Amino acid sequence: MSLPLDPDDSVVVLAHEQFPDRAKTAVGVLRYAEYDVTAVLDRDRAGESVGDHVPDVPDAPIVESMDAALGVADPDALVIGIAPIGGGFDESWRPDVRAAIEAGCDVIAGLHYFLEDDAEFAALAADHGVDLIDVRRPPDDLTVSEGRAREADADVVLTVGTDCSTGKMTTTLELVAAARARGVDAGFVPTGQTGIMIAGWGVPIDRTISDFAAGAVERMILDAAPDHDVLFVEGQGSILHPAYSGVTCSLLHGAMPDALVVTHSAGREAIHGYESFPIPPVETHADLYTDLAEPVAPTTVAAGALDTRTFEDDAAAREAVDAYADALDAPATDPVRFDADELLDALL
Numbered sequence: 001m002s003l004p005l006d007p008d009d010s011v012v013v014l015a016h017e018q019f020p021d022r023a024k025t026a027v028g029v030l031r032y033a034e035y036d037v038t039a040v041l042d043r044d045r046a047g048e049s050v051g052d053h054v055p056d057v058p059d060a061p062i063v064e065s066m067d068a069a070l071g072v073a074d075p076d077a078l079v080i081g082i083a084p085i086g087g088g089f090d091e092s093w094r095p096d097v098r099a100a101i102e103a104g105c106d107v108i109a110g111l112h113y114f115l116e117d118d119a120e121f122a123a124l125a126a127d128h129g130v131d132l133i134d135v136r137r138p139p140d141d142l143t144v145s146e147g148r149a150r151e152a153d154a155d156v157v158l159t160v161g162t163d164c165s166t167g168k169m170t171t172t173l174e175l176v177a178a179a180r181a182r183g184v185d186a187g188f189v190p191t192g193q194t195g196i197m198i199a200g201w202g203v204p205i206d207r208t209i210s211d212f213a214a215g216a217v218e219r220m221i222l223d224a225a226p227d228h229d230v231l232f233v234e235g236q237g238s239i240l241h242p243a244y245s246g247v248t249c250s251l252l253h254g255a256m257p258d259a260l261v262v263t264h265s266a267g268r269e270a271i272h273g274y275e276s277f278p279i280p281p282v283e284t285h286a287d288l289y290t291d292l293a294e295p296v297a298p299t300t301v302a303a304g305a306l307d308t309r310t311f312e313d314d315a316a317a318r319e320a321v322d323a324y325a326d327a328l329d330a331p332a333t334d335p336v337r338f339d340a341d342e343l344l345d346a347l348l
Contacts, residue, residue, distance in 0.1 A: 003133060003200045005106065007034035009076040012069040012105075014041045014096055018082050019062065020053045024165055025110055026081025028194040030057040032173050038073035039063050040081070041096060056336075066099035080109040083193060085273050087112030087136065097121060106131040110193025112207065135196045136204040138216065145214035149256035150297055152225035154187070157347055158257035159235035159305070160289050162279050163271050164244060166263040167336075168235035169195050171305040171343070174335035175232050175261070178344045187228035189220050191251060195234045205236055206247045213247065217254030230348070233257065239288055242274050252289065256297035259347055260289055262328060265307040266320045282327050303346040304332035 005011075013030070015023035019042040030037055030050060037060045040050055046064035050057060063069050066078060078100035080093070089111055097115070100107055101124040107115055115121045115132040125132050149156065157175070159168040172188065172195075179186035188195070190202030203216040217233070224231055233255050237244030264282055271277040286301045293299045306324045308317035317337055325332035331346040333339070 003108070003135070003197070005035070005077055005108070005200070007200070008036065010036040010038050010073060011077045011079050011108075012039045012041060012066065012075045012100070013037055013079045013081040014066075014093060015081040016042055016090070016093065017044050018042070019045060023081050025079070025083050025194040025197065027054055027057075028169060029079055029081060029197055030054060030060075031170075033198045035079075038075050039069035041066060041069060066096035066103070070099070070103050075105055077106040077108055079197065080107070080111060083110055089113035089115075089118075094120075098124065101125055101128055101130055104128055104130060106133060108133045108135060108197060110135050110197065110204075112136060135193050136207045138203055138208045138212075142203070142208060142212035142219070143215045144211055145218045145254050147218075147256075147296070149218045149221045149254060152221050152231070154221075154225040154228050155230040155259075156221060156233060156255055156257045157230065157259050157261060157302075158233045158251060158255050158299075159261045159263055160248065160252070160285075161235060161238050161263040162240075162282060162285050163238050163265065163268060164241065165272060166238075166265045166268075167305055167307045168263050171261055171263050171335050171340070172232045172234045173198070174340040175343060175347070178335075178340040179230060179232075179348070182344070182348075184348065185227075185229040187224045187231045189217075189224055189231050189233040189255075191217065191220075191234045192236055205251060206244065210246060210250070213250035214254030217251055218256075221255060235263075238271075238285075239292065240280065240285065241271060242277055249292065252293055253296045257293075257299050259302035260299055261303045261305055261343060261347070262286055262289070262301055263305045263307070264324065265310075266317075266324075267310045282324065286328055301328060301330055303330050303343040304328040305343060306332055306334050308334040308337055
C-alpha cells in the first residue's frame with residue numbers, strides 16, 4: 001500500500017467524540033505525519049483547539065463538521081482519525097465524508113469497513129474525481145513467509161506490548177527520529193493503519209490473511225533493509241490479547257527481530273475493552289515473547305517503553321519508569337516525556 005498524497009498536502013482529521021484519548025490515529029497523524037492538519041472534527045470539543053489537548057504538536061482548530069472545516073481552509077483530504085475496536089464505520093460520520101468528497105477531497109480511512117465498497121461513496125468519488133484510500137486493504141500478491149528475515153542486511157528492532165494502545169507505534173517512531181538525529185540510517189516499517197498514513201507505505205498486518213501475515217512482514221523487511229542500517233518495526237496488539245494475539249505472533253516470527261522493546265501503559269491493569277482479562281506482570285510478557293521467538297529466531301528484550309501520561313508530575317513518572325526498568329531488567333523510559341536516548345543506547 002502506498003498513498004497518492006504528497007507529504008505537504010493539507011488534511012482534515014475526523015475524531016468525533018474521541019479526541020484526543022481514544023483517537024490514536026488522529027494524534028499519530030498530528031504528531032508524526034508531514035501533512036498540514038488544518039482542522040480536527042470533534043462535535044464534543046468544537047470551538048477548542050488541538051493545542052488545548054495535545055500541546056506538543058502544531059495547533060489547529062477543532063470544529064464540529066467537515067462543512068465548518070471547509071470554512072477554515074481548502075484541504076486536500078479528509079483522514080478518518082479513529083480506529084474503533086472491530087474497525088467499523090459509524091454512520092454519524094457519513095455527512096462529513098460526503099461533504100469532503102463533494103468538496104473535491106480525497107478520503108483516507110484505516111477501517112476494516114472499506115469506503116471503496118460503499119456504493120454511495122464510490123459513486124460520489126467517481127462523480128467528483130477523488131480517491132477513496134482504504135489503507136487497511138492489503139496487496140493481492142502476498143505469500144507465506146519463507147523464514148528469511150534474518151538474511152536482511154540490517155539490524156531489526158520490533159516493539160511489542162502488554163496490550164493494544166501502549167505506545168508501540170509512538171515508541172517506534174521516536175526511536176527512528178532519535179537514531180536519525182545521531183546520524184544512524186534508520187528505517188520505519190509500518191504495519192498498521194496509522195503508521196501507513198504517516199509513512200505513506202506499508203502493509204496492514206491485522207487485515208492480511210493469517211497464512212500470509214508473517215510473509216508480509218518478511219517482505220517489508222527484505223525490501224527496506226538494503227536502504228538502512230537498522231529497521232524499527234511497528235508492533236501490533238499483544239501476545240496475550242484475547243482477540244489480537246495472532247497478529248502479534250505473526251509479527252514476531254515474520255520479522256525475526258534482533259531485539260525487542262516492550263511497551264506498557266502505567267496504571268493499566270486489564271486489557272482495554274476486555275476488562276475481565278487482567279494484564280500479567282511485564283516480566284511474564286518479556287519471558288513469553290523471548291520464549292515464543294526462540295525456536296524460530298532467538299531474540300532479547302533490550303529495553304522498555306512506559307507510557308506515563310497518567311502522571312502529571314515528572315518525578316512520579318520517573319519513579320514509575322525506574323520501577324518498570326527494574327521489572328524488565330532492562331533500560332526503560334517514556335520516549336515522549338523523556339526522549340528515546342536511553343532506549344537507543346541499549347539498542348545500538
